[in-house]
Amino acid sequence: xxxxxxxxxxxxxxxxxxVVFAIGVRRVIDRVSLTLEAGRRTVIVGPNGxxxxxxxxxxxxxxxxxxxxxxxxxxxxxxEPRRQAMVFQLPVLLRxxxxxxIVYALAVARVRTEHREARAREALRKVGLxxxxxxxxxxxxxxxxxxxALARAWALNPEVLFLDEPTANLDPGAxxxxxxxxxxxxxxxxxxxLVTHNLGQARRxxxxxxxxxxxRLLERASADRFFKQPASPEAAQFLEGxxxx
Amino acid sequence: xxxxxxAAAEALRLIVGGDPKLLDIxxxxxRVSLTAxxxxxxxxxxxxxxxxxxxxxxxxxxxxxxNAFMGLPPVVVGLLVYLLLSRAGPLGAMGLLFTPxxxxxxxxxxxxxxxxxxxxxxxxxxxxxxxxxLRSLGERRFGAVMTMLWDLRFSxxxxxxxxxxxxxAEVGAVMIVGGNIDGVTxxxxxxxxxxxxxxxxxxxLGLGIVLLTxxxxxxxxxxxxxxxxxxxxx
Numbered sequence: 001x002x003x004x005x006x007x008x009x010x011x012x013x014x015x016x017x018x019v020v021f022a023i024g025v026r027r028v029i030d031r032v033s034l035t036l037e038a039g040r041r042t043v044i045v046g047p048n049g050x051x052x053x054x055x056x057x058x059x060x061x062x063x064x065x066x067x068x069x070x071x072x073x074x075x076x077x078x079x080e081p082r083r084q085a086m087v088f089q090l091p092v093l094l095r096x097x098x099x100x101x102i103v104y105a106l107a108v109a110r111v112r113t114e115h116r117e118a119r120a121r122e123a124l125r126k127v128g129l130x131x132x133x134x135x136x137x138x139x140x141x142x143x144x145x146x147x148x149a150l151a152r153a154w155a156l157n158p159e160v161l162f163l164d165e166p167t168a169n170l171d172p173g174a175x176x177x178x179x180x181x182x183x184x185x186x187x188x189x190x191x192x193x194l195v196t197h198n199l200g201q202a203r204r205x206x207x208x209x210x211x212x213x214x215x216r217l218l219e220r221a222s223a224d225r226f227f228k229q230p231a232s233p234e235a236a237q238f239l240e241g242x243x244x245x
Numbered sequence: 246x247x248x249x250x251x252a253a254a255e256a257l258r259l260i261v262g263g264d265p266k267l268l269d270i271x272x273x274x275x276r277v278s279l280t281a282x283x284x285x286x287x288x289x290x291x292x293x294x295x296x297x298x299x300x301x302x303x304x305x306x307x308x309x310x311x312n313a314f315m316g317l318p319p320v321v322v323g324l325l326v327y328l329l330l331s332r333a334g335p336l337g338a339m340g341l342l343f344t345p346x347x348x349x350x351x352x353x354x355x356x357x358x359x360x361x362x363x364x365x366x367x368x369x370x371x372x373x374x375x376x377x378x379l380r381s382l383g384e385r386r387f388g389a390v391m392t393m394l395w396d397l398r399f400s401x402x403x404x405x406x407x408x409x410x411x412x413x414a415e416v417g418a419v420m421i422v423g424g425n426i427d428g429v430t431x432x433x434x435x436x437x438x439x440x441x442x443x444x445x446x447x448x449x450l451g452l453g454i455v456l457l458t459x460x461x462x463x464x465x466x467x468x469x470x471x472x473x474x475x476x477x478x479x
Binding site for chain 2: 057062080082092105136
C-alpha cells in the first residue's frame, strides 16, 4: 500500500461516557458507560423496555443523548460517507428493484457511478439473492427483504454493523440465513453489534454479551461466562425466563 | 325537460362532429391547466416534501398556512394576479394581462398550496418509516426529499390530479385575468358561464360534458397506473 492510500483512522473503539437518554423525566438510558472495540461480536440482550434499541440508535447517531458523550475514535463528519451501517427490525426498502436499492445506498455513500452496479450485484450474490436482483424489493418475502437490507449494508463495507432484532419477524429458515450472513460479514472484518431478545441467537452469534435492564448496563461478560454464571440477579432471572421486576 | 334533451342532443352533435370552436376552447383549457399543474408541481412537491422531512421553528405555522391556502378563493387569486399584471401594477410592463400566460399564473398560484399541503401530509406519514433508514445511510435533506418524492410517486399522482381538477374546474380566476376573450383566453369554464347566460345551452352543455369526461378519464387512467404500479412495486 502506498502512502497516498494510507488507511484512514479506524472508527473503533467507540466510547460512551455516562450517557443518559431521557423522554420527559423517564430515563430510557440511564448513565451507560462502555467501550466497544473492533473484532468481537457484541450482543446486547435484556427484557423488553430495557433500552437496547435506544442504545443502538444512540451509538449509530440516530438519537442524541440527553447528557453524556458518545465518541468514535475517528470523527465522522456530516456529509461524508458513513463508515457504519444499521439493519432494522423491519427492513425499509425503496420502491425499486433489489439491485437498485443497493445502488441507491452506494450513490448516497458517493461510490463512483461505474462501480456501483458491480458492487451491488456482488453484495446480492453474497446473501444468495442474485437471482432476484431485478425484482421489486417491496414484494419480496420478509426474509428476502431482510437479506436485501443486509446486502445493502454489506455493499457499503462498514467498519461497524448495528443490527436491531433483525430476525424478530422471521421464521427459523430465514433466521438461519440471516445469521449466516451476519457471521460472514464478521469474518470479513466488520464489527457486529446485535440487539436481540432471542437467547438462542445470542448464544449462536455472541462473543460477548451486554445485559441491559431498565435503561442500565448491568453486566458485560464473555458469552460463555454470561450464560453459565450471570453475575447479576436480574440477568440470572432473565436467563431463567422469569420477569425480573 | 325537452329543453334539456334538445340541448344534450345538440351538444353531442357538436362533440362528435368535432366542432372547431369547441375544440379550440377545449385545447386552450388543457394547455393552460396542464401548464399550471407542471409549475405547481415543480414548486409544490419539493416544498411539501421539504416541510415534511424538516424540523424548524415556525414549522407548525407553515403547515397551518399551507393547509389554509388550499381553500384560496379563485376570484381572490384572480384579483391579486390582476392587480400584479394590470398596467399600473408592478408587473404591468410585461403586458401579460388577458393572455393565457396570466391564466397559467393564476391557476398555478391557486393549486400550488393544494399540491404542497397534500404532498406534505403524504410524505410526512411515510417519513416516520423511512427517516431512520435514510439517515442511517447518510442521506442529507435534499436527497431525502427527492428520494421520498420518487418512492411515493404513485400516491402523489392522486394529488397532482386533485390539483389539475381544481385548475380545470375553476372559473373565477381565469375570468378575471384572462377576460374570456373569444379565441384568445376563452376556456371551458368561462365559456360555459358565458354561453349559459346567453342562452346557448347546447354549447355550454357540450363543454360541460367534455370537461367531466376529461376529468373522469384522467382519474381512471391514474387509478389504473397506481393500481398496477403498486401491485408491481409494493
